[in-house]
Amino acid sequence: MITKVPRPNLLRRKNLRPVAQFTIPTWIFFALVVLIPFFYGVYISFLNINLASFLPPSFVGFDNYQMVLAASETWSTLQITLIITFIGLLTQIPIGILLALVLHENLRGTKIFRSILITPMLLTPVAVGLTYRFMFDTDLGVINWALGSLGIEKVNWLGSQTSALFAIIIVDSWQSIPFVMLLVLAALTAISPSLYEAARVDGASVNQIFRRITLPLITPTLLVITMIKIMDFLKLFDTLFILTRGGPGNTTTTLGLWTYKTGFVFLEFSRAAALGVIITIITLPVYFLWRRASRGVR
Amino acid sequence: MILKRSASYSLLFLASFLSLFPLFWTISTSIKDRVDTYSLPPKFFSFTPTLKNYISLFSLEKFWQIYSNSFIITLGSTLICLVVGSLAAYALARKPKFRGRTPLEGLMIAIRALPAIVLLLPIYKLSSYLGLYDSKMGLILIFAGFNIPFAIWLLMSFFEQIPVEIEESARVDGASTLKMFTRIILPLAAPGLVATGIFVSLLSWNEFLIPVIMAGENSKTLPVLVASFISNRTLDWGPMAAAATVALIPIVLLTVVIQRWLVAGLSSGAVKE
Numbered sequence: 001m002i003t004k005v006p007r008p009n010l011l012r013r014k015n016l017r018p019v020a021q022f023t024i025p026t027w028i029f030f031a032l033v034v035l036i037p038f039f040y041g042v043y044i045s046f047l048n049i050n051l052a053s054f055l056p057p058s059f060v061g062f063d064n065y066q067m068v069l070a071a072s073e074t075w076s077t078l079q080i081t082l083i084i085t086f087i088g089l090l091t092q093i094p095i096g097i098l099l100a101l102v103l104h105e106n107l108r109g110t111k112i113f114r115s116i117l118i119t120p121m122l123l124t125p126v127a128v129g130l131t132y133r134f135m136f137d138t139d140l141g142v143i144n145w146a147l148g149s150l151g152i153e154k155v156n157w158l159g160s161q162t163s164a165l166f167a168i169i170i171v172d173s174w175q176s177i178p179f180v181m182l183l184v185l186a187a188l189t190a191i192s193p194s195l196y197e198a199a200r201v202d203g204a205s206v207n208q209i210f211r212r213i214t215l216p217l218i219t220p221t222l223l224v225i226t227m228i229k230i231m232d233f234l235k236l237f238d239t240l241f242i243l244t245r246g247g248p249g250n251t252t253t254t255l256g257l258w259t260y261k262t263g264f265v266f267l268e269f270s271r272a273a274a275l276g277v278i279i280t281i282i283t284l285p286v287y288f289l290w291r292r293a294s295r296g297v298r
Numbered sequence: 299m300i301l302k303r304s305a306s307y308s309l310l311f312l313a314s315f316l317s318l319f320p321l322f323w324t325i326s327t328s329i330k331d332r333v334d335t336y337s338l339p340p341k342f343f344s345f346t347p348t349l350k351n352y353i354s355l356f357s358l359e360k361f362w363q364i365y366s367n368s369f370i371i372t373l374g375s376t377l378i379c380l381v382v383g384s385l386a387a388y389a390l391a392r393k394p395k396f397r398g399r400t401p402l403e404g405l406m407i408a409i410r411a412l413p414a415i416v417l418l419l420p421i422y423k424l425s426s427y428l429g430l431y432d433s434k435m436g437l438i439l440i441f442a443g444f445n446i447p448f449a450i451w452l453l454m455s456f457f458e459q460i461p462v463e464i465e466e467s468a469r470v471d472g473a474s475t476l477k478m479f480t481r482i483i484l485p486l487a488a489p490g491l492v493a494t495g496i497f498v499s500l501l502s503w504n505e506f507l508i509p510v511i512m513a514g515e516n517s518k519t520l521p522v523l524v525a526s527f528i529s530n531r532t533l534d535w536g537p538m539a540a541a542a543t544v545a546l547i548p549i550v551l552l553t554v555v556i557q558r559w560l561v562a563g564l565s566s567g568a569v570k571e
Contacts, residue, residue: 019393020397020399022386022388023385023389023390023402025382025385025386026383027402029442030409032440033443033444034409037421044419049423099309102310107303107307109310113310113313113314120317125504125506127324127541127545127546130539130542131321134538135320142323174317231410237507241510242525256413260415263415272419273420276417276419279416287408287411290411
């Protein structure tokens with residue numbers, strides 16, 4: 001007769017697991033760069049710190065928030081952020097999907113093409129911005145030259161709001177489309193080939209297969225991408241800073257860049273901190289939607 | 299198949315051309331004489347290469363100091379990310395539930411989600427009290443803090459692939475958890491550590507907003523130097539392109555080496571819970 005002995009493995013497994021203490025160093029760093037700064041930032045937003053003034057700061061309650069919410073720049077820069085986000089998403093997601101679909105066909109040379117296509121997202125944004133600024137140059141830029149040879153007149157790309165916004169979106173798309181492409185490609189790879197076969201046996205057209213099978217199955221991923229991209233457009237800084245620095249005037253300044261300018265150009269530090277808190281509040285719903293959406297992906 | 303084969307290939311070639319052209323254009327401008335840079339129609343291949351721009355870049359008073367700053371800060375913050383990140387990643391990969399797991403993951407995502415300027419404003423103010431403004435050490439710590447989440451996400455996926463049974467047998471031999479981690483787990487995850495290290499150093503190397511706010515004359519990094527060209531009224535594209543090339547070349551070389559892990563890194567944190 002076999003006596004039941006407790007399984008030593010299970011007992012031991014408890015001690016075996018790494019201890020939660022392993023996360024302590026990470027907590028220290030997170031305290032350093034997120035927790036303390038965040039609460040300190042909230043605190044600053046209730047003072048009247050101006051970096052150019054030597055007066056000791058005093059408590060001003062919600063003054064900064066009132067001032068920031070009354071300022072037209074806050075709303076105009078928010079509007080510009082939304083425009084860039086909206087047009088950027090409409091550009092990047094369809095192109096990203098198309099490229100992912102083509103890569104998913106696994107034609108000969110796909111690996112090399114994939115390597116080439118992800119290169120833009122790895123490159124230093126500042127250097128990329130600089131290169132594009134040269135390429136967008138009105139008189140000497142290669143882009144106007146190429147357009148000229150197609151019979152299109154010179155565009156002063158960075159000289160007016162509309163064309164500058166287009167230039168910013170082009171550069172951001174150049175760096176961001178690979179990210180969309182990679183995530184969509186991962187989602188496509190996860191779809192079982194038998195689904196396609198079954199659809200083909202039933203005589204579905206390519207178009208139908210895409211609309212009825214592929215698109216619904218990659219929708220969760222598309223939602224995640226949308227959320228991440230919205231957050232990234234709020235963060236947009238490096239290429240924008242190099243390309244236009246928010247100009248001409250403030251016509252291409254996003255909310256994030258405006259916060260930077262308020263704090264480090266106009267030295268209105270507390271007002272910038274208030275803007276920071278407002279950005280955090282704007283980010284929150286996107287953050288939660290992202291968490292929800294990413295649960296659907298795996 | 300959505301497109302015809304020929305259409306697919308044309309699309310791939312077009313996209314590849316558009317992806318590589320700016321890189322090609324930067325490098326070719328960096329080895330052009332002034333006359334060739336400003337010539338119309340643009341000269342794509344028919345010019346005599348010159349090292350002039352590089353010589354004028356390298357003879358900039360602070361160039362080498364800035365270049366070494368970039369290396370030191372990238373290296374230092376990457377090492378911290380690997381040490382600190384691997385410990386946390388191991389705990390997260392092996393222990394499904396512990397106190398503080400949820401808030402820790404929440405903070406990781408917050409770092410990914412929040413525009414850095416929101417946190418950098420207060421960090422700037424605090425660092426002047428702590429004497430960390432314009433110090434390489436300060437930048438290393440801040441870079442590390444912002445990049446640790448990426449290191450954790452990537453390393454977790456590598457630790458999850460190591461079978462638990464290996465640890466169990468080590469435990470039978472009486473090894474402590476830390477010892478087991480350093481002697482058994484880390485060596486097994488070596489490729490993952492390398493891939494993570496390269497990916498995180500890429501993030502540090504490219505970082506602009508943190509040093510533009512936190513670095514003065516002593517700790518300036520390469521992206522700050524590259525950006526400073528733009529504020530000169532006299533735009534001289536040659537040396538500018540040389541500076542951009544110097545920043546881009548290490549990346550291009552590295553990415554050729556780590557192709558395989560890159561894809562996991564680039565999408566890290568996006569779809570993981």
